[in-house]
Amino acid sequence: MDKSNFIDQIRVNVKSGKGGAGAIHFMRTKFNPSAGPDGGNGGRGGHIILRGNKNLWTLLHLRYHKNIVSENGQNGQKNNCTGKDGQDIIIDVPLGTIAKDEVTGNIEAEILTHQQTVVWLKGGRGGMGNAFFRKPTLQAPEFAQSGEEGIEGTKILELKILADVGLVGFPNAGKSTLLSVITAAKPKIADYAFTTLIPQLGIVKYRDKYSFCVADLPGIIEGAAEDN
Ligand SMILES: Nc1nc2c(ncn2[C@@H]2O[C@H](COP(=O)(O)OP(=O)(O)OP(=O)(O)O)[C@@H](O)[C@H]2O)c(=O)[nH]1
Numbered sequence: 001m002d003k004s005n006f007i008d009q010i011r012v013n014v015k016s017g018k019g020g021a022g023a024i025h026f027m028r029t030k031f032n033p034s035a036g037p038d039g040g041n042g043g044r045g046g047h048i049i050l051r052g053n054k055n056l057w058t059l060l061h062l063r064y065h066k067n068i069v070s071e072n073g074q075n076g077q078k079n080n081c082t083g084k085d086g087q088d089i090i091i092d093v094p095l096g097t098i099a100k101d102e103v104t105g106n107i108e109a110e111i112l113t114h115q116q117t118v119v120w121l122k123g124g125r126g127g128m129g130n131a132f133f134r135k136p137t138l139q140a141p142e143f144a145q146s147g148e149e150g151i152e153g154t155k156i157l158e159l160k161i162l163a164d165v166g167l168v169g170f171p172n173a174g175k176s177t178l179l180s181v182i183t184a185a186k187p188k189i190a191d192y193a194f195t196t197l198i199p200q201l202g203i204v205k206y207r208d209k210y211s212f213c214v215a216d217l218p219g220i221i222e223g224a225a226e227d228n
């Protein structure tokens with residue numbers, strides 16, 4: 001599939017956000033120069049979330065998003081202020097997408113239904129500030145936790161179910177016309193060869209609740225799938 005424009009598998013570098021560090025701070029007021037520790041906790045790093053979208057049929061939209069990095073959590077502040085959580089990133093994917101690790105091949109997530117969300121890579125937890133560690137026996141902890149690292153890796157998103165039927169044939173044979181008639185898809189139709197460069201998918205509905213997926217493929221002649 002490496003010459004084709006049809007992305008049924010895509011490689012992405014992903015990194016969830018690092019948690020913010022807990023703060024080390026002691027409150028000092030005019031009348032109470034040692035009012036105690038008030039270092040707040042760090043915020044959580046942003047997750048990377050997968051979400052099913054029934055209107056997507058390919059992974060093409062992710063083609064130019066090779067690096068997906070979510071925001072880090074902010075550090076805790078004095079006054080027991082918790083750092084802001086890093087913003088999550090939501091990646092919309094077609095139903096039937098599986099996410100796996102490139103190195104281990106382990107399947108980490110699978111999306112099967114519309115709007116289903118899976119936290120694929122958790123953001124790192126924020127560290128606790130020194131206020132958290134105050135105990136009767138330890139009134140002035142001079143330490144705080146650092147934030148947990150995010151998760152980083154090279155991953156593969158793979159679309160399991162591409163099509164039930166593929167329309168193959170010579171260029172200009174009428175494949176796209178057929179697709180446009182039996183499905184709601186609106187492929188480009190023209191009276192010349194190689195009109196279709198990227199496979200087009202359509203859904204044929206039948207007997208009310210059943211459906212199958214048809215792929216209109218570029219004309220089968222060497223080079224047909226290359227960019228022009
Ligand atoms: N006469 C006739 N013309 C057709 C028929 N089906 C399609 N056409 C015409 O044939 C031309 C090519 O149709 P497409 O549907 O674009 O053909 P295609 O196989 O998708 O072509 P490529 O994408 O270039 O491989 C268009 O001008 C259509 O209007 C048919 O059943 N009869």
Ligand SMILES: [Mg+2]
Nearest residue numbers: 175176195196
């Ligand atoms: Mg066509």
